[in-house]
Amino acid sequence: MTINLNKNLIPIAIIIAGALIAGAFVYINQxxxxxxxPQEAAEKAIAFINQTIEEDVTASLVSITDEGEIYKIRLxxxxxxxxxxxxxxxxxxxxxxxxxxxxxxxxxTPAETETPSYTSLDxxxxxxxxxxxxxxxxxxxxxxxxxxxxFGDSLQYVTYIECVDETTGGWAKECQxxxxxxxxxxxxxxxxxxxxxxxxxxxxxxxxxxxx
Numbered sequence: 676m677t678i679n680l681n682k683n684l685i686p687i688a689i690i691i692a693g694a695l696i697a698g699a700f701v702y703i704n705q706x707x708x709x710x711x712x713p714q715e716a717a718e719k720a721i722a723f724i725n726q727t728i729e730e731d732v733t734a735s736l737v738s739i740t741d742e743g744e745i746y747k748i749r750l751x752x753x754x755x756x757x758x759x760x761x762x763x764x765x766x767x768x769x770x771x772x773x774x775x776x777x778x779x780x781x782x783x784t785p786a787e788t789e790t791p792s793y794t795s796l797d798x799x800x801x802x803x804x805x806x807x808x809x810x811x812x813x814x815x816x817x818x819x820x821x822x823x824x825x826f827g828d829s830l831q832y833v834t835y836i837e838c839v840d841e842t843t844g845g846w847a848k849e850c851q852x853x854x855x856x857x858x859x860x861x862x863x864x865x866x867x868x869x870x871x872x873x874x875x876x877x878x879x880x881x882x883x884x885x886x887x
Contacts, residue, residue, distance in 0.1 A: 710763040795887040800832035802884035809862040
C-alpha cells in the first residue's frame with residue numbers, strides 16, 4: 676500500500692495510519708525472536724515506514740533511546756522530526772505514545788475549587804456592608820419587599836436586620852436599641868438613620884459605592 680505524503684507537516688501517525696491495527700500500533704513481524712539491539716530496531720522501523728511513503732520521500736534516523744520495554748525512535752522526514760516507538764522484539768511500531776502514569780495522575784487529582792462568581796450587584800452589596808450600612812426591615816412590609824427585590828440574591832451580602840420578633844410578634848430588641856420607628860430604614864455610613872424606600876442609585880449616592 677502506498678500513502679501519498681505532501682510537503683506539508685504530516686505527523687508520523689498519519690503517514691502510517693493506513694497500516695494501523697486497532698488504531699494503536701502496527702504489526703510488522705509475525706516471527707518470534709529475542710530483543711533487538713537499538714540499531715536493529717531502528718533499521719527495522721525505518722524500513723517499514725519507508726515502504727508506506729512515496730519513493731522520493733524517505734525517513735531517516737535521528738536518535739534512538741531505551742524507554743524500558745520499548746525503544747523511542749526520533750525520525751526525520753524531509754525537514755521535520757517525529758517521535759515513534761517500537762517494541763524491543765521488533766514486532767510492533769507505535770506511531771505515538773501515551774504516558775499512562777501522567778494521565779492517571781491528572782484523572783485522580785482533585786479539581787480545583789471554583790472561585791465563586793460575583794456580579795457587580797454582589798460587589799455593590801458588599802461595599803454597603805463595608806461602609807457600615809445596615810438595612811432594617813420586616814417580612815410583613817411591602818416596601819421592604821420592594822427593597823429586597825432590588826438586590827435579589829445579592830441581598831445575602833447586605834447587613835440585614837429583621838425588626839419583627841418571630842416569637843413575640845413585637846419589635847426586635849436590636850431595632851428597639853437602634854430606635855427604629857418604621858421600616859424600611861437604612862443606617863448610613865455616618866450612623867444617621869433614614870427611613871423609607873431607597874433605589875439602588877440613591878444608596879450608591881449616600882454610600883459612595885460604585886453601581887455598575
